[in-house]
Amino acid sequence: MTVRIKICGITRVEDARCAVELGADVIGLNFYPPSPRALSLEQAQAIREAIGSRCEIAGVFVNAPRAYIAERLSALRLDLLQFHGDEDETALRGWPVKVIRALRLKDGVAPDARPHGGADYLLLDSFHPALYGGAGRARPLDAFAGYDLSRVYISGGLAPDNVAAAARLKPFGVDVASGVESAPGIKDAARMRSFIANAKSA
Numbered sequence: 001m002t003v004r005i006k007i008c009g010i011t012r013v014e015d016a017r018c019a020v021e022l023g024a025d026v027i028g029l030n031f032y033p034p035s036p037r038a039l040s041l042e043q044a045q046a047i048r049e050a051i052g053s054r055c056e057i058a059g060v061f062v063n064a065p066r067a068y069i070a071e072r073l074s075a076l077r078l079d080l081l082q083f084h085g086d087e088d089e090t091a092l093r094g095w096p097v098k099v100i101r102a103l104r105l106k107d108g109v110a111p112d113a114r115p116h117g118g119a120d121y122l123l124l125d126s127f128h129p130a131l132y133g134g135a136g137r138a139r140p141l142d143a144f145a146g147y148d149l150s151r152v153y154i155s156g157g158l159a160p161d162n163v164a165a166a167a168r169l170k171p172f173g174v175d176v177a178s179g180v181e182s183a184p185g186i187k188d189a190a191r192m193r194s195f196i197a198n199a200k201s202a
Helices: 014-024 042-053 065-078 162-165 189-202
Strands: 004-008 026-029 055-063 080-081 097-103 121-126 152-154 171-174 181-183
Touching: 004 055, 004 065, 004 189, 014 026, 014 042, 014 189, 026 042, 042 055, 042 065, 121 171, 162 171, 162 189
Parallel strands: 004 026, 004 171, 026 055, 055 080, 080 097, 097 121, 121 152, 152 171
Antiparallel strands: none
């Protein structure tokens, strides 16, 4: 099975359609209000209507109330929930869809690649003291060597020029936001095309 491609922080219908047509397996819709990629429910519904069931959709949340998440899960028919904040295990449990737990790893910290705390998958991101993801900070990919990554999305600083190296580590998936953008939240079709092609061919 080839690596799954997750394009996160989609904000426009045209970018969602483009990502799907290029072969993305999952798109991430951000519901963290401080993020430049944050969406209203109405914006997210337009994206869901445009792509239908041609691609899985993950809702990305940061320390959000359970009712807020449940409303978007139902209204958008989300396929996955991604928890990218400081949520405890209780917040991750009891959902009718699969859950991704994001861990922001500081430089030099070895990744624990075992899903835990109620998560079905882990997303291993780079650490930024002020941001919950989307910072574009890369780290040496050899930190992941030797780990079973079969239930892990590698994230953090990925771009068309280094995603093949990430894919060769055989993770479940690779995740990108800023690495395929021309501006925060605005995806670049050529960069998405290169990213997806390089990941799939590794």
